[in-house]
Amino acid sequence: MDARILEPIKGGEITAPESKSHAVRIAFASALSGRAPDAVRGTSMDVRAALRCSEAVREALEGRPVQEVSSGESALTFRILLPVMGAIGAPVTVREEGSLRSRTSKVFMDLLEAHGMRIETRGEGLIRLTGKLSPGTYRLPGNVSSQFVTGLMFALPLLRGDSRIAIDGSLESEPYVRMTADVLRRSGIDIEEDKNGYFVKGSGNYSLPGGEVPEGDWSGASFWIFAGACLERGRSVTVRGLNTESLQGDRAAPDMLDRMGADIAMGVDLIIVSGGELHGIERDMSQTPDLVPAAVPAALSANGISVMRGIRRLRLKESDRPGSIADVIACLGGRTRGTENSLMIPGQRLKGGEVFSFNDHRIAMMTACMRVVSDGPVTVRNAEAVGKSYPEFWEDYAALGGKLEFTDEDTGY
Numbered sequence: 470m471d472a473r474i475l476e477p478i479k480g481g482e483i484t485a486p487e488s489k490s491h492a493v494r495i496a497f498a499s500a501l502s503g504r505a506p507d508a509v510r511g512t513s514m515d516v517r518a519a520l521r522c523s524e525a526v527r528e529a530l531e532g533r534p535v536q537e538v539s540s541g542e543s544a545l546t547f548r549i550l551l552p553v554m555g556a557i558g559a560p561v562t563v564r565e566e567g568s569l570r571s572r573t574s575k576v577f578m579d580l581l582e583a584h585g586m587r588i589e590t591r592g593e594g595l596i597r598l599t600g601k602l603s604p605g606t607y608r609l610p611g612n613v614s615s616q617f618v619t620g621l622m623f624a625l626p627l628l629r630g631d632s633r634i635a636i637d638g639s640l641e642s643e644p645y646v647r648m649t650a651d652v653l654r655r656s657g658i659d660i661e662e663d664k665n666g667y668f669v670k671g672s673g674n675y676s677l678p679g680g681e682v683p684e685g686d687w688s689g690a691s692f693w694i695f696a697g698a699c700l701e702r703g704r705s706v707t708v709r710g711l712n713t714e715s716l717q718g719d720r721a722a723p724d725m726l727d728r729m730g731a732d733i734a735m736g737v738d739l740i741i742v743s744g745g746e747l748h749g750i751e752r753d754m755s756q757t758p759d760l761v762p763a764a765v766p767a768a769l770s771a772n773g774i775s776v777m778r779g780i781r782r783l784r785l786k787e788s789d790r791p792g793s794i795a796d797v798i799a800c801l802g803g804r805t806r807g808t809e810n811s812l813m814i815p816g817q818r819l820k821g822g823e824v825f826s827f828n829d830h831r832i833a834m835m836t837a838c839m840r841v842v843s844d845g846p847v848t849v850r851n852a853e854a855v856g857k858s859y860p861e862f863w864e865d866y867a868a869l870g871g872k873l874e875f876t877d878e879d880t881g882y
Contacts (some may be wrong), residue, residue, distance in 0.1 A: 471876040472852035472863065477840040478696060479870030480704035480744075485685030485711050487512065489858045490645060492683035493519040493545050494652045497553065497623055500527040501675035502656060508682040514857045515543040522550045529559035537595075542567040542787070542857060548577065548616040551598060552624035555586040558601035565594040568787045568828065577617045580607055604630030604671055611638035612782070618667070619649040626658045626673030636666040641755045641782060644718030651716055652677070685710035687719035689834075689859040690740075691763040693869065694722050696838040698731040699770040700744030705732075706869060709739045718757045725752060725764060729771055747771035749816060755779030758786075761812070762835035765794055768814040769803065769842040781810040787857070788827035797836050800824045801843055821845025830857040837866060837873075 492509045493516060499506035500523035511520050518541030525538040540547040540563055547569060554561050578588045584605060589597040607621050618634055625632040640646065650660045650667070656677040659670035690708045697706030713720075713735055723733050723740060728750050732743040749771045754761050761777055768775035783790040791812050795805045802820030806813040821843040826833035833854040840847045852875070855862040866873060 470851070470853045472837065472849045472873055473875070474837055474840045474847045474849070474871060474873045476870075476872035477843075478693075478700075478706070478838075478866060480697065480700055480706055481869045482707040482709065483693065483865045483868050484709045485687075485690040486859050486861055487516065488684045488686035488717060489513055489515050489688070490545065490648065490717065492516045493543070493549070494619075494649060495677070495681045495683055496520055496523040497526065497549050498652050498656045498675060498677040499679075499681065500524065501530070501553070501623070501627075502677040503527065503530065503675075504679055506681070508680050512860050514541055515546065517541070518543040519546045522546050525561065526550070526553055526557070529554060529557045529561070535559060535561045537562040537564060539564040539566060540569065542569045544569055544572055544614070545616050545619070548574065548614070548620040549623050551578070551588070552581055552602060552620045553627070554598050555581055555600065555602040556624040556627035560597075560599045562591070563596045563598060565596065570594050572785060576609070576613055577620070580609065602628060604628040604632045606633045606635055608635040608637065611636045611640040614782070615640060615642035615646050618646050622646070622649050622653060622660060622667065622669065625669040626653070626671060626675075628671045630671045632669045632671060634667040634669065641779075642718060642758065643756055644716060644720075648716040684712045684715055684717065685738075686859070687711060687715060687717045687722060688759045688763075689862070691719050691722040691760055692834045692838050693865070694726065694740060694742050695763050695767040696841050697742035698726050698729070698744065698747060698767050699841040702744050705741055705743040707739060707741045711738055711740060713737065713740070719760055721757045722760055722763065725750070725760065726767065728752070729767060731767075749773030749775040751776040751778070753779045755782075758783050759831065762790060762794060762831045763838075765798070765814065765835050766838045766842055769798075769817055769819065769839065771816045774813055774815045776811060776813050778811045780812060786831075787829040788832060790829065790832065793827045793829060793832045794835070797824045797832065797839070801839060801847065819843040821847050823848040823850065826851040826854045828854050830854045830859065834859065834862055837862075837871075840871070
């Protein structure tokens with residue numbers, strides 16, 4: 470499906486979507502507590518994958534055999550499921566789909582195998598898990614995915630013995646590990662942090678209360694927050710349903726925009742961003758990599774050059790995101806400069822044009838929001854990619870005054 474964006478958003482009010490990262494954690498913590506995550510809506514593809522896999526975990530805990538389960542394209546789901554099934558000692562075949570098959574987890578798999586699991590690749594995205602994890606010290610470099618740490622945090626409390634997760638160097642995307650620790654502590658699990666990692670007490674019993682509601686998603690909302698700052702003076706975007714005290718890493722979006730000179734107001738569960746004059750900034754994005762594509766329209770709208778550093782791991786996402794961003798800007802008539810670990814974006818107007826989303830949900834959403842800095846229409850090919858994390862995105866785009874049309878006549882627009 471292609472989305473042709475005729476006019477940019479004008480402003481207005483929407484409600485943030487369900488947080489994918491929070492919902493996935495609640496789904497697994499609920500399953501390990503012996504219950505269904507009844508308050509998780511599961512509208513996005515990744516959360517639906519987590520609901521499938523967490524149900525498989527619940528079945529395994531009850532002693533029922535699980536033959537095969539699909540983790541879809543959800544890397545977080547995959548990286549929680551593997552060690553949890555290993556901790557339970559339940560053999561299962563896991564099916565990876567789409568871009569997940571090309572996203573490396575070798576360091577993680579090698580670590581799990583060193584502690585008792587056997588992981589066999591069977592081709593066509595199938596991975597066979599057997600064996601059982603043993604307690605001990607699990608050592609990981611800090612510059613790999615924080616999702617590996619999250620997966621171990623979920624699994625190690627199930628073992629009959631204490632364990633330690635040792636982190637070599639500085640841990641990137643650390644806010645999301647803190648979110649994991651918060652969900653686990655509310656589930657009755659004992660996690661202790663020290664300067665070099667985490668101590669996990671074994672023989673734990675999960676007891677997450679029922680009815681846990683996922684927070685609103687700062688990652689999805691950040692696209693509207695940054696785009697709202699690019700509007701003309703007198704117009705604004707309001708996003709409701711956000712926890713302003715959230716542990717989500719992308720809660721940093723308002724702080725980044727504040728440094729760019731944006732006009733921001735925040736309430737108990739909302740944020741209002743008004744259009745105005747922005748200026749370029751330099752920022753380390755290693756703790757908040759998902760904000761990079763969301764921030765691109767604001768960088769283009771700003772006076773001067775914005776430099777985003779610490780983005781190396783973004784090359785291992787659904788697409789090589791720094792490369793995808795540079796390609797999108799070039800296709801729309803703009804220019805960027807970059808290195809392996811940085812991206813430099815001068816403030817500039819774009820011409821418009823047609824862009825492929827690389828089947829990457831965040832690139833599709835970024836491109837749509839770039840219409841606010843483009844003089845002509847912008848077409849996003851493979852626009853359905855947004856369904857991975859934010860299936861309501863196009864509805865919200867229209868609700869904020871954007872005018873768009875689809876090649877698929879069944880979309881309703």
